[in-house]
Amino acid sequence: MSAAGQELVVRVDRTRCVGTGACTWTAPEDLELGPDGRARPLRPVSDDRPGLTEAAEMCPVEAITVLSAASGEVVAPL
């Protein structure tokens, strides 16, 4: 289990998401494509900082926001 304060929450703006699936390859533990062809989080909190940061930075429409679970601060994209 990750240390408190390292836990991350991922949000997907489902209106913006164009369903490339890119994030689901980068962070397969945290994101999947729903039946409507839009990405959705798989678990309430995550500790995969590199994967989620990469997913947020590479989303072609910036639909992904990664927040610190503790502070609500935006971790990615910056």
Added chain:
Amino acid sequence: MTVEHGETSSAQPLIPLHCLRHAEPGPPRLTALPNGTPVWLATRHADVRQVLTDPRLDRATLFAPDAPPTSTGPNLLDDPEGLLNIDGPEHQRLRRTVQRAFTPRAIARWRPWVETVIEELIDDLEAAGSPVDVVAGLTRSLPIAVISRLMDLDGVDLQRLGHWSDHALSTSAYPAEQVRQAMREFYAFSEQLIADRRKNPGDDLVSSLLLAAAETEGVTEGQLTAMVCGLVVAGHETTMTSFGNALVQLLSEAPEAWARIAVDLADATAASEQILRAIPLSDATALPGLLRRAVADLEIGGVAIAAGSVVAADIRTANHDPEVYPAIGPLDHFAPLGTPSLTFGAGPHHCLGAWLARMELELGLHRLANRLPGLRLAGPLEEISWREGLLTRSPASLLVAW
């Protein structure tokens, strides 16, 4: 008659693209491509989105040995090694080599520079005096200047690049053998550029693509060559097309919108989104939509589609689906879109250059309207000469006055 740049003179004047009528969206129906190959046509917004995002539909199997013929003739989009024609993990890997350069943030960094280019081009238009051809002066020159800078094509003969780009998207403008010849030259150019940048890398898009590819497993030389050509063509043709067709619409029927676009950049941004949604890039004559092939039996919008079927996603009709975009009277340039349009596609092949194209269009419209608020078409719509026989249609030239 020699036909250069896909220009032809039709007996009947062609209808401007913003005046084309759109079919009523409905459930997928079986129709045929111009070559007779049966194709399922999806037209509703939700169905089109499914066709483009559902992993049971792909691009690669369109080129499998058992696939029915779908080609409109030799053109760049049919290269099986092109980014568009690769799927799954292999596509993800290849796309990542260029994706970082095209995120909204990466593109935003180019804004100030793009703005200077636009101002200079408008300076030249003004200096040339009214009336002037805004296609040669701005709508074609801007995307060429931008993609040339991104790829550092300084010193490359832009006329030749334009010639290859036109052939790359030809459907009937040029004889097949002429297209093949142009493609051979284009690919040779691309291979040479790749060799040069490997020797002397810079901070341009081609160099960063090669660097990323070197660290990625399984990227082939053919894929890189096709990618470089694809970037040149996409950078050239599509943005020019939407910019030119946007001006035809705005200057012929929307003076109030023009006035608002001139004053407020946010209004220009909103108008660009509406224009991209509402004005298609082409007639649907060569292709009814973006093609895919079913790799498994599936259902789209309640209709059963068998594995192996060819499916077309008709984004122009979906972009007018009244379920999603209530059609109330003439185009409202400033209505918020709500649901993103399908102009840039969806799913894994969603347009790489979407933010670049948006930025060029919104800044181009905003600055042109701001500098020349009284701009108007110098001639009647019926006399516009169109670039024809290509996958896109836009004015070959457009005389404007002020």
